[in-house]
Amino acid sequence: MSAEALLQTPLTGAHRRAGARMVDFAGYDMPVQYAPGVLKEHLWTRAHAGLFDVSHMGPGFVTLETRSGDPAADHAAISALIEPLICGDVAGLAPGQLRYTLLLNEDGGIIDDLMIGRPLWENRQGMLYLVVNAARKAVDFPLIATAIDGRARLDRADDRALIAIQGPEAAAVLGGIVPEAAGLGFMRHARFDLEGTGLLVSRSGYTGEDGFEILALPEMAVKLWDRLAADPRVEPVGLGARDSLRLEAGLPLWGHDIDETTSPVEAALDFALSKKRLKAGAIRGSARIARERAEGPARVRVGLRVLQGAPAREGAAIADAQGHEIGVVTSGGFSPSLGAPIAMGYVPPAFAAPGTALQVIVRGRPQTAEVASLPFTPHRYHRAAA
Amino acid sequence: MRFTKDHEWVELDGDTATVGITAYAAEQLGDVVFVELPAPGKKVEAGGDMAVVESVKAASDVYAPLSGEVTAANGELSDNPQTVNDGPESSGWLVKIKVADPSQMEKLMDRAAYEAFLGTL
Structure with a gap:
């Protein structure tokens, strides 16, 4: 491990005061969980509103x-x-x-x-x-x-705080402090004023729930965090539950489910491809992407329900029903919402249909599993009334 | 009750040791969602793999504090793994081991020594 001091976020002090257990995440001193623990923080977010420090992003x-x-x-x-x-x-x-x-x-x-x-x-x-x-x-x-050099400039804003509030009560909570935010549509963002300070608020997140991500200057972020955390509908939630929430929501995590070897087609992220730009050959890797779309990729990201035994975690082998190894788990754990182990991983397309019987190999032992459609738990994003 | 630096506890009754993880270990692990226990008859070596206790986030190995033969596993834990959190040093016991040599207990820490050890972590 590096001997360098961990980076702090503007909210590190608030986490320590709240009794969070802190870990090194991407070089930042971050809360992995608070006193209630991963399971309860996860379920709280699905039922009410979870408050996350994502300032490391x-x-x-x-x-x-x-x-x-x-x-x-x-x-x-x-x-x-x-x-x-x-x-x-x-x-x-x-x-x-x-x-x-x-x-x-x-x-x-x-x-x-x-x-x-x-x-x-x-x-x-x-x-x-x-x-x-x-x-x-x-x-x-x-x-x-x-x-973009010479024509545009990049201004990093990672010295600010990024706060996420996620869950069915997130809009009511944030709307009590920043009324305009509750009027944002899903995947929309705007700048709002709070006590004379600008906040950049987006209706987005990585839990599968309705919610917001708020970019704020450090001093305002601490005040906003404290106000949000004081609401009885809100509990702070650490990176442990952030990971189990995004897994249930079927959302990939870079460095685990996707990396420089996986294509958008393999990763089942085709929806992110601009069809127009792909047709024009204007996307990097267009040749591979077009070929995979036409002929099918060698492997594809799927969800797995582990039907017996221990959670299958990252690195566990996936085998077909006869026990032949066909792929690998890239994220896996226990789903608090389903009360059962779930995973994501890569298998050849012939084994990717939901319901396909497979095995996962945990500590050398095969356990039955089956392909599940993603997400594991329904997305509950905000859809504006027509 | 005696303790290891890997946060297992042992209670000896005759030549049968009951083994579990300490309250400290259970607290560090968080909500237990799955426990994998050895089948009765399995021989275990002091310091060797014995069981796996899993939380939402991670799997943690539990080592055998003493050498011997497993005579029982806590069946309650397959349906209610949370029992490990509810009573880590009582109802959440993991296995019973028929100990080859009860004098092995003398190498383990007593509660005062274990608590002093926790203070150094």
Whole structure:
């Protein structure tokens, strides 16, 4: 382990005061759990509202060096600089819209998954909001800065705090403090004012629940965290439950379920591909991606229900019903909502249909499992009434 | 009751030792969701693998504090693994071992020594 001091977030003091158990995560001193523990924190988030410090992640802004003043032209210009790096459609984002996308290498492998957003306000066009993974900041930020060099600049915002509030009561809780936030649609973001300080609020998250992620300056973040945590509907939730929540929601974690060898097709993230850009061959790794879409990939990410025995964790082998090894578990554990072990992993497409009987090998012993459709627990994102 | 540095406890009755994980270990592990226990008849070696206790997040090995033969496993834990948290040093016991040599107990810590050890962690 590195002898360097761990990085702190603006909320580290609040976690310690709350009695959190702290761990090194991507070089940050982060709460893995609070007093109630992973199981109860997980279930609380599904039933009420969980409060998460995700300040270790990598928010940032890319902004045109010279804006024309024409909002549409400026958005098109900044999109043209970023799109070559990613697989999604940025030019087509509506003002205020946020999209999940992937940074790809030349072979179509996933360098990282990230959020990208177009500002809502007309006077901020020509700028994009990005949030990358903590463990990939050192790769992503230089890659982006180099690609846009001279035409746009990257301003990292990871010295600020990023707070997530997730769960069925999240909108009511945050709406009591920032009323405009409750009016945001799913995957929309906007800047709101709280006591004279700007907050960048997005209706998004990584738990499968309705909720928000809030980028705030450190001093305001501490005040906001304390106000949110004081609400009886809210409990702070550590990275342990964040992981079990995202697993139940079927959401991949970079470095585990996806990496530079996996393509968007293998990872079952086709929805993130811009069909138009793919057709034009304008996505990195287009040849591989188009081939995999036409002929099927060699392996594909699936969900697994482990029907007997111990949880199958990352690295456990997956075998067919006859015991021949066909794949590997990339994330696995116990699902608090289902009260049973679940996992994600890669298998050949012939074994990917939900209901397919498989085995997972845990500590040398085969246990029965079956392919399950993802997510394991239904997404409950906010959908605005028509 | 005697203790190991790996946070197992042992209580000896004649030549039968009851073994479990300490309250400290259970607290560190968090909610137990699965327990894997050896079948009766299995021979275990002091310091060798004996059982696995799993939380939502991780699997933790439990080592045999003494050498001997497993005579019973706590069947309650397959249906209610949470019992390990509810009574780690009582109803949440893991296995009973017929001990080859009861004098092995003398190498283990008594409660005062174990608590002093916890203070160093």
